[in-house]
Amino acid sequence: xxxxxxxxxxxxxxxxxxxxxxxxxxxxxxxxxxxxxxxxxxxxxxxxxxxxxxxxxxxxxxxxxxxxxxxxxxxxxxxxxxxxxxxxxxxxxxxxxxxxxxxxxxxxxxxxxxxxxxxxxxxxxxxxxxxxxxxxxxxxxxxxxxxxxxxx
Amino acid sequence: xxxxxxxxxxxxxxxxxxxxxxxxxxxxxxxxxxxxxxxxxxxxxxxxxxxxxxxxxxxxxxxxxxxxxxxxxxxxxxxxxxxxxxxxxxxxxxxxxxxxxxxxxxxxxxxxxxxxxxxxxxxxxxxxxxxxxxxxxxxxxxxxxxxxxxxxxxxxxxxxxxxxxxxxxxxxxxxxxxxxxxxxxxxxxxxxxxxxxxxxxxxxxxxxxxxxxxxxxxxxxxxxxxxxxxxxxxxxxxxxxxxxxxxxxxxxxxxxxxxxxxxxxxxxxxxxxxxxxxxxxxxxxxxxxxxxxxxxxxxxxxxxxxxxxxxxxxxxxxxxxxxxxxxxxxxxxxxxxxxxxxxxxxxxxxxxxxxxxxxxxxxxxxxxxxxxxxxxxxxxxxxxxxxxxxxxxxxxxxxxxxxxxxxxxxxxxxxxxxxxxxxxxxxxxxxxxxxxxxxxxxxxxxxxxxxxxxxxxxxxxxxxxxxxxxxxxxxxxxxxxxxxxxxxxxxxxxxxxxxxxxxxxxxxxxxxxxxxxxxxxxxxxxxxxxxxxxxxxxxxxxxxxxxxxxxxxxxxxxxxxxxxxxxxxxxxxxxxxxxxxxxxxxxxxxxxxxxxxxxxxxxxxxxxxxxxxxxxxxxxxxxxxxxxxxxxxxxxxxxxxxxxxxxxxxxxxxxxxxxxxxxxxxxxxxxxxxxxxxxxxxxxxxxxxxxxxxxxxxxxxxxxxxxxxxxxxx
Numbered sequence: 001x002x003x004x005x006x007x008x009x010x011x012x013x014x015x016x017x018x019x020x021x022x023x024x025x026x027x028x029x030x031x032x033x034x035x036x037x038x039x040x041x042x043x044x045x046x047x048x049x050x051x052x053x054x055x056x057x058x059x060x061x062x063x064x065x066x067x068x069x070x071x072x073x074x075x076x077x078x079x080x081x082x083x084x085x086x087x088x089x090x091x092x093x094x095x096x097x098x099x100x101x102x103x104x105x106x107x108x109x110x111x112x113x114x115x116x117x118x119x120x121x122x123x124x125x126x127x128x129x130x131x132x133x134x135x136x137x138x139x140x141x142x143x144x145x146x147x148x149x150x151x152x
Numbered sequence: 153x154x155x156x157x158x159x160x161x162x163x164x165x166x167x168x169x170x171x172x173x174x175x176x177x178x179x180x181x182x183x184x185x186x187x188x189x190x191x192x193x194x195x196x197x198x199x200x201x202x203x204x205x206x207x208x209x210x211x212x213x214x215x216x217x218x219x220x221x222x223x224x225x226x227x228x229x230x231x232x233x234x235x236x237x238x239x240x241x242x243x244x245x246x247x248x249x250x251x252x253x254x255x256x257x258x259x260x261x262x263x264x265x266x267x268x269x270x271x272x273x274x275x276x277x278x279x280x281x282x283x284x285x286x287x288x289x290x291x292x293x294x295x296x297x298x299x300x301x302x303x304x305x306x307x308x309x310x311x312x313x314x315x316x317x318x319x320x321x322x323x324x325x326x327x328x329x330x331x332x333x334x335x336x337x338x339x340x341x342x343x344x345x346x347x348x349x350x351x352x353x354x355x356x357x358x359x360x361x362x363x364x365x366x367x368x369x370x371x372x373x374x375x376x377x378x379x380x381x382x383x384x385x386x387x388x389x390x391x392x393x394x395x396x397x398x399x400x401x402x403x404x405x406x407x408x409x410x411x412x413x414x415x416x417x418x419x420x421x422x423x424x425x426x427x428x429x430x431x432x433x434x435x436x437x438x439x440x441x442x443x444x445x446x447x448x449x450x451x452x453x454x455x456x457x458x459x460x461x462x463x464x465x466x467x468x469x470x471x472x473x474x475x476x477x478x479x480x481x482x483x484x485x486x487x488x489x490x491x492x493x494x495x496x497x498x499x500x501x502x503x504x505x506x507x508x509x510x511x512x513x514x515x516x517x518x519x520x521x522x523x524x525x526x527x528x529x530x531x532x533x534x535x536x537x538x539x540x541x542x543x544x545x546x547x548x549x550x551x552x553x554x555x556x557x558x559x560x561x562x563x564x565x566x567x568x569x570x571x572x573x574x575x576x577x578x579x580x581x582x583x584x585x586x587x588x589x590x591x592x593x594x595x596x597x598x599x600x601x602x603x604x605x606x607x608x609x610x611x612x613x614x615x616x617x618x619x620x621x622x623x624x625x626x627x628x629x630x631x632x633x634x635x636x637x638x639x640x641x642x643x644x645x646x647x648x649x650x651x652x653x654x655x656x657x658x659x660x661x662x663x664x665x666x667x668x669x670x671x672x673x674x675x676x677x678x679x680x681x682x683x684x685x686x687x688x689x690x691x692x693x694x695x696x697x698x699x700x701x702x703x704x705x706x707x708x709x710x711x712x713x714x715x716x717x718x719x720x721x722x723x724x725x726x727x728x729x730x731x732x733x734x735x736x737x738x739x740x741x742x743x744x745x746x747x748x749x750x751x752x753x754x755x756x757x758x759x760x761x762x763x764x765x766x767x768x769x770x771x772x773x774x775x776x777x778x779x780x781x782x783x784x785x786x787x788x789x790x791x792x793x794x795x796x797x798x799x800x801x802x803x804x805x806x807x808x809x810x811x812x813x814x815x816x817x818x819x820x821x822x823x824x825x826x827x828x829x830x831x832x833x834x835x836x837x838x839x840x841x842x843x844x845x846x847x848x849x850x851x852x853x854x855x856x857x858x859x860x861x862x863x864x865x866x
Binding site: 020030040091 | 214215216217348349351352353354355356357358359360361362364365367373398399416417418419422487488489490491536537538539540541573574575769773776777778779780781783784803804805809810811812813815817818
């Protein structure tokens, strides 16, 4: 049995402890906002917060998160995620949408760390998130817009 | 708030009001079916008692915006308020939901708006007329005195007004107008204005449901071990260790490989790793990419079949200089972010699928045939697709077939989710065909072009598939489109095509033949212009005949917005390319920097003429995205067969995607036009790579005759 907290709720999973967190979230907990893109931490579609820091859930076995707090896109709260999602909607960032949960998780984590990120900060923080539709122009703009909203 | 529904249930909960089953004329359809059948029944609009207007979208939403575009067309003629609009994927039904250009249900060729433009407007206009007729009857006033605006039906004289919902049931009993009038373009309220897409909110909060997100009670996840070489088959399977993995329920041999069924994805993957499979390679492709290219070179020398000819190539005899070049393009994988998948459920002799399909009707008949059930007993719910770029439009319907084979081989009722991993995707074929171009141009002493010859060598996408009939016995234009039919005056011309054969399955990849023809033609032309002492941009304009007004329009516009002063400025290179694809005219200028021998594209300017701009926001997004998609590919991507024929790449570490730091700033100018709309999903792609090649050559002198830039092919 592996116990951890997901979106504020304690879960207790009786599955192979080597199971990647990604598949535990999706297959067992039906939290489908976290996506599978590559399985080897190359695309960022599976990004979740692990004890408050962004983490690729596809290469994180559940045995490693025993006792930890996991937050998925469904459970995100706070001013940063709200500002990011509003900015995403305002300039219509998504195309196919598959990578966007991961993009939004990484963008939110960036704004939690850096209030007013430069283009270079954005390049560094978002480098692990692939968008095959190449919505990058708008992702960059939306992060800047969200930062401005948060500054008030 | 706008929202969208991916389930039928959501709509029904909104209340049954007017469900409009329309018999609509085919409008400007150019398909043969238009000539043979005057009417095709359609069912596109439902208006709920809660005022929601749900449009059944006959095209797959894979990121290019048809949910929003087709809903806009309906809303325009319905005079609906945008906030009441919803979109829902139409199920598989070739009769109701045909692409009017294809004669069957299908998304591709950048046709969603173009084929739907009049059909969806007529659908909206008919619904509006029925609502007005219902209001006239209820209020006892003449229909001609009733106005509709932003979702409100009003009669000024009596002061009566109503939303759509309250009149929807009465509207349902009104006669269907046969040919309702549509608006003049000058009266458009929604068409031509920016709006966010209907599915943006759900795609920003994790609630959008894609195929891989479908979970059903008792569902098993299935992964398939495919042969390591294309065309190989199973000799023997030892599944003992796979079956010993906790969670693995069964292993079955199916035509495409060995399927492992498990209670969750991880168990399925672990089970597959534990399989011991021996493969029969006797019919498999064992040649490497290098070996294939050697054969392509020979085929190019033989000249291929002539697909376009104009004038006499003896013109080359009088040339003062002759330029020649040979170009090589690798296989390419589409790599949509959502790997390939399908869910299929068998119960009591019937089947239901959940599936992001580009050809749902074709996938339906294929899956039904595998299962041996009548087509009407197999439903396909078409869901959002996490990207496709052509990958989910298969002339072989191989994903639908594999899903059906899995369900059949299970030998019992149940639900099965087929999942391909990224490795399965990149190693699984259905690539953009590897291609070789051999070009030759002759110039006189004044720099006038006397002759142009191009021989294209590659596999056919359509030949040998169930869609071969589309070619009507002719050559497969998807293999060489863009090498023929050029707008430029190039003197005597010959375009040849040599068809190569291989067990490697190939497919249309975002912009199809233009993915390679645009690069070969537009970079070679640049060299020819330089040899003639011409500016690349003015030189192209000078080669256009007077009637090429739209070609000229995008070139002049991109010249203006990029501030073009020539191919070099302040240590940066500038390149231009122009390509018409799928009816849309696009010119792009690329600005490139040399960062230690590696090209870095800092800015791209794009001028696009796609006729009437239904939603400029979506057009800009597709140009931005098409540019990024093309750039990542030009810089990094190739699928190669190594010695013995196995694919050498496996995941994003060796088939890299463009990252945010590599994305240029993009400025898009949309040409104002009253022409019928054409597509935007693909046309942003083709000009980028040649504009980059031209900019890079201008800056460094390096001629890049093969893609990707990052290395030699194979």
